[in-house]
Amino acid sequence: MRGKEFVLLVLIICAGVFFHHVQTGRIGWDWDSEDVFFFGGEEYTRTETMDPDPSEISLFKIDNPSGSMEIQGSDDTRVHITLEKKIWSRDEKRADEIEKNIRLIVREEGGALFIGTSRNEDRGRRLRTHFRIQVPHTSRIEIKNANGPVKLTRAGSAHIYNRNGSVTVVDIAGDLTVESSYADVDVQDVGGRCQIDSHNCAMTVKSIQGPLQIHHRYGKIRVEDAAAGVLIDGSHSEIFGRRIRGRIEAESSYRSIRLFDVADIALTGSNCPIEVDEATGDCRIHNTYANINLSRIQGSVTIEGKNTGILGREITAGTITISSTYKKTELIRFSGLTDIHLENGDILLTPSPLTHSIEAGGDYTNIVLIWPEGARYPFEARAGLGDIHWEMDDPATTEEKNGLSIVKAYADETGRPSILLESKYGTITVKKEAVRQP
Secondary structure, eight states: OOHHHHHHHHHHHHHHHHHHHHHHTSSOOOTTOTTTTOOOOEEEEEEEEEOOOOTTOOEEEEEESSEEEEEEEESSOOOEEEEEEEEEESSHHHHHHHHHTOOEEEEEETTEEEEEESGGGGTTSSEEEEEEEEEETTOEEEEEEESSOEEEEEESEEEEEEETSOEEEEEESSOEEEEEOSSOEEEEEESSOEEEEEEEEEEEEEEEOSOEEEEEEEEEEEEEEEOSOEEEEEEEEEEEEEEEOSOEEEEEESSOEEEEEESSEEEEEESOOEEEEEESSOEEEEEESSOEEEEEEOSOEEEEEESOOEEEEEEEEEEEEEEEESSOEEEEEEEEEEEEEEESSEEEEEOOSOSSOEEEEEETOEEEEEEOTTOOOOEEEEEESSEEEEOOSSOOEEEEETTEEEEEEOTTOTTSOOEEEEEESSEEEEEEOOOOOO
């Protein structure tokens, strides 16, 4: 295919997609407008205000097809509405003609106060409508907006839908639900349940008292100071969490997951570098093709990995269970009942004085154990078609049986935690702990 033919084909495809979206209403287009092919013009602004008497209405439904909203909760019981209409036209007369058809609509319906405009009849016009609204701070708010930012401050509860626009929410006494896309989401100070569904954006969520649920794709998620449980369903989403007191369950792919000062965690990653620093609860992680870095973990640790490197420091757990392949597993200053199985990789263990037994092994696995200084624990190493290097000062017994090398030491230390290391086609080495310099 020649270059010109290829370009023509692309243009035809783009035109077909465009007309399809016009036909289905996803793109507003007014073929009768004299401004269709006019890309210049001046900006004209017209303002309309209203102070309705909402009686005892506490639910406000606000609809804006294309523009922005700023809603402020107040200690005042009055409602004040300002509608700003921005019109792009070749002259002021034409702008005034367009503005006449765009009116503020306020009506009571089904026990709620509806606030909107008549602009649905002119959705193809070159204009934007911007709301500034004051309501009582105990109000329930339902927002539907598109193509512009939404900001809500102080409300009883809220449900926000904003397509192609940012969302900023501060100080919600009750529950909050946000649905948005293609622009940032910033939520702070929610007293109840919080649920956010968004994609292709950066998201910041802080100070949530109730359960937090996030569904997100393609962007960044930052959660801080969550008092209850957190559930994150992410795809291609970078996740950062700090000071999360409830259980956090998170899933993502191809982006990092980093958690600091948390409680219980359950993480599922695909190609996700994972870092956890300071967890007071249990830690369950499933990850593939990316490394895991853990430090200062006080609960039990369970890791299932594939092509996953693992580094753990200062783990004081009830149990440590690790299964992985092809990458190095290293634990430093750890304690707890430990069971490690690794295929085609290296294991390096530097335990604290043992509180429970340690078992580690695998095929095509090299194991290095740094023995706790001055400690004596029943020890056994088994190497199939491999070597065992006992580099301690105390003697050990050696046995060869059917191609299996067996080394034992401190067998008389009965009743104490024990160490069992097993490898096939690998080398096991036991070294003295290096003397630390004062």
